Amino acid sequence: MKMLLDGKWVDRDYKIDVCDPYDNSVIETVPSADKNDVELALKSAVAGFEITKRMTVYDRAQVLYKTAQIISNRLEEFATIIARESSKTIKEARKEARRCVNTITCSAEESKRILGETIPFDSFPGGEKRKGFYYRFPIGVILAITPFNDPLNLVAHKLGPAFAAGNSVILKPATVTPLSAIKLVEAMIEAGMPPQAIQVITGQGARIGDPLVTDDRVRMISFTGGVEAGKHIASIAGIKKIGMELGSDSPVIVWKDADLQLAVESCVSGAFWAAGQNCIGVQRLLIHRDIYEEFRAEFVKLTKTYKIGDKMKEETNMGPMITETEAIRVEQWVKEAVAKGARVLTGGGRTGALMEPTVMENVPPEVKVHCEEVFGPTVNLYPVNDLNAAIKEANSLPYGLLAAIFTRNIEVAFKAAYELDCGGVMINDSTDYRLDSMPFGGVKYSGLGREGLKFSLQEMTEPKVVCFNLPGM
Numbered sequence: 160m161k162m163l164l165d166g167k168w169v170d171r172d173y174k175i176d177v178c179d180p181y182d183n184s185v186i187e188t189v190p191s192a193d194k195n196d197v198e199l200a201l202k203s204a205v206a207g208f209e210i211t212k213r214m215t216v217y218d219r220a221q222v223l224y225k226t227a228q229i230i231s232n233r234l235e236e237f238a239t240i241i242a243r244e245s246s247k248t249i250k251e252a253r254k255e256a257r258r259c260v261n262t263i264t265c266s267a268e269e270s271k272r273i274l275g276e277t278i279p280f281d282s283f284p285g286g287e288k289r290k291g292f293y294y295r296f297p298i299g300v301i302l303a304i305t306p307f308n309d310p311l312n313l314v315a316h317k318l319g320p321a322f323a324a325g326n327s328v329i330l331k332p333a334t335v336t337p338l339s340a341i342k343l344v345e346a347m348i349e350a351g352m353p354p355q356a357i358q359v360i361t362g363q364g365a366r367i368g369d370p371l372v373t374d375d376r377v378r379m380i381s382f383t384g385g386v387e388a389g390k391h392i393a394s395i396a397g398i399k400k401i402g403m404e405l406g407s408d409s410p411v412i413v414w415k416d417a418d419l420q421l422a423v424e425s426c427v428s429g430a431f432w433a434a435g436q437n438c439i440g441v442q443r444l445l446i447h448r449d450i451y452e453e454f455r456a457e458f459v460k461l462t463k464t465y466k467i468g469d470k471m472k473e474e475t476n477m478g479p480m481i482t483e484t485e486a487i488r489v490e491q492w493v494k495e496a497v498a499k500g501a502r503v504l505t506g507g508g509r510t511g512a513l514m515e516p517t518v519m520e521n522v523p524p525e526v527k528v529h530c531e532e533v534f535g536p537t538v539n540l541y542p543v544n545d546l547n548a549a550i551k552e553a554n555s556l557p558y559g560l561l562a563a564i565f566t567r568n569i570e571v572a573f574k575a576a577y578e579l580d581c582g583g584v585m586i587n588d589s590t591d592y593r594l595d596s597m598p599f600g601g602v603k604y605s606g607l608g609r610e611g612l613k614f615s616l617q618e619m620t621e622p623k624v625v626c627f628n629l630p631g632m
Contacts, residue, residue: 160341162190162361165203166354171196175361177338179243180479180512181470186243189337192362197370200329200358204300205376207327207355212297214353216270219323223267225350230343231260237311237342239471244336245310246434246478248470259312259343262595265612266319273324273616280626291626297325298400298621299378302371304364304392306383307481308436310336314343316595317381320615322347322356326379329358329371335481337361364388372396379619383438386532386604393607402608402618404600406532407438407560409590410553412575413454414546415447417565421587423457425565426538429589431465431516434480435489435536439561439590442533444540445549451542458518458540459504465516479512480535486514489535493517496526506536530556546571554580560601561590581605 161168171190179186192200211219230237234256241252273295280289303317314332321328332340344359360367372380372392379400382392386406393401411429413422429441446454470478480486490509496519497503506517517537522529528537543549553562559581566572566587576584582601585592593599600609608618 160187160189160338162192162196162341163344163354163357163359164196164199165358175334175363177244177335180246180481181468183483183512187338189341189361192360192367194367194370196360196362197367200360201300201371201374201376203355204327204329204358207353207357208297208299210353211322211327211356212325214325216273218351219325220267220270222347222351223263223270223319223323226343226347226352227260227263227267229346229350230256230263233346234260237339240338240342241311242470242478244338245307246436246470246481248475248478250473251433252470255309255312258595259315262312262315262612263319265596266315266323269320269612269616270323272613273620275622278624278626288629288632289626290629291624293622293624295324295617295620295622298619299326300376301326301328301379301381301619302377303328303330304368304380304382304384305330305332305340307333307336308433308438310339311343312595313383314340316610316612316615318343318347318357320612321381321619322352323612324616324619326619327356329360329377331360331364331368331371334361334363369395375399381619389606400618402610402615403606404438404560404610405604405606406534406558407590407601407605408442408530408532408556408558409439409560410443410445410562410579411441411589412543412546412549412553412562412564412566413444413446413450414564414566414568414571415449416567416571417447417450418567418587419450419454419457422565423454423461425589427458427461427465429591430538431462431477431536432591434477434514436481436534437591438532438534439593440534441538441563441589441591443529443553444538445543445552446540448542448544451540455504455520455540462505462516462518467513467515477516477536480514481512483512485535486512489514489533489537492527492533492535493519493537496522496528499523499526501526501528504540532558546574550575550578554578557604558601559603560605561585561593563588563590582609
């Protein structure tokens with residue numbers, strides 16, 4: 160596949176192999192961009208913004224509606240690409256493709272709701288003869304840096320609202336999963352997007368990331384990825400808007416009155432979806448002691464039924480991690496926990512990039528699987544007695560994306576909703592639930608700003624005040 164620069168699909172002599180993590184076979188190659196390509200992307204994006212900011216809302220919306228229809232008509236094609244280049248099973252990939260259709264459709268709808276307001280300038284003495292309003296305008300070139308774990312829909316979450324608002328975009332997809340992103344851009348151009356509106360630059364982040372991030376022609380960076388990369392970007396970006404969705408260590412409280420079957424099924428799925436490579440995946444389960452043993456038994460029993468292996472088989476529940484290196488890292492983290500007293504209830508083994516779904520208890524607080532984002536198929540179980548203590552433990556780490564609680568008690572639910580320190584609280588759902596139109600983001604090390612189409616549009620536009628002094632009134 161090629162990258163899109165200055166309105167043209169271009170190739171380069173030096174290539175990057177895109178491999179299927181299940182068997183490490185080469186699926187496709189993409190160009191490896193250099194600093195000259197970075198300069199071309201930046202220059203072209205500035206020119207592209209001159210086109211996009213003059214497009215009518217109707218025209219931008221129609222491009223997005225048509226893009227959604229193209230993807231809808233080719234769902235299996237998109238799902239297959241997702242499954243081949245990423246960790247997702249074909250069933251998980253189909254869901255992501257359907258969500259992408261929704262994300263792009265909602266972007267089209269929200270493009271028509273970028274609203275301003277009149278301002279009561281006469282609310283303060285001296286403003287009696289002044290009338291005015293504010294409206295929102297696109298900010299310019301947006302640099303979108305996307306991760307490997309949702310290689311289609313998380314790209315849509317950046318491209319959809321950016322274009323809906325009238326911005327141009329430089330897209331840097333994850334090096335290991337660029338194919339879904341390229342296919343999405345192909346669909347957008349087929350739908351009528353001006354090719355100059357978006358630059359797709361593929362390559363190693365270490366080689367092209369810093370020149371893109373630091374350039375003053377970029378007016379906003381929208382980044383989804385790890386905390387350390389986020390810190391680096393923030394330290395070098397300069398004066399520009401930054402939106403970041405970073406890591407998490409998602410806590411779920413299972414209270415003594417919970418629907419046990421619902422909690423078990425939701426949390427097993429939430430822990431092992433996409434091989435646990437999910438920023439809102441369940442990592443810490445805080446279970447009331449009265450039901451701990453029953454919950455543990457049912458949770459382990461269901462986990463043991465999971466079939467891991469070939470992503471393209473319909474019966475497969477969980478595929479490989481994105482690389483064998485990542486699987487080795489998670490295996491080492493599990494071994495570290497065991498060496499310090501943790502007990503593995505099921506799983507813990509690894510074959511190549513396939514890491515078994517792993518459930519642990521007695522996990523000490525100083526080990527990585529407790530205090531850092533694992534981003535792999537492991538989950539820890541902890542007995543709790545007191546709701547205040549459970550909430551304190553849930554809030555104890557420097558992350559705060561989503562949290563969850565299972566309970567039938569409305570007072571318990573409301574207490575958790577207001578006291579859990581995070582960007583969203585799921586009641587009787589695991590943390591692994593997201594509606595693409597809801598505000599999505601976190602506090603502390605989990606990010607800056609909010610995604611979710613309406614909320615992304617607020618981040619990707621600026622308000623401009625218009626005030627008339629009318630002395631003849």
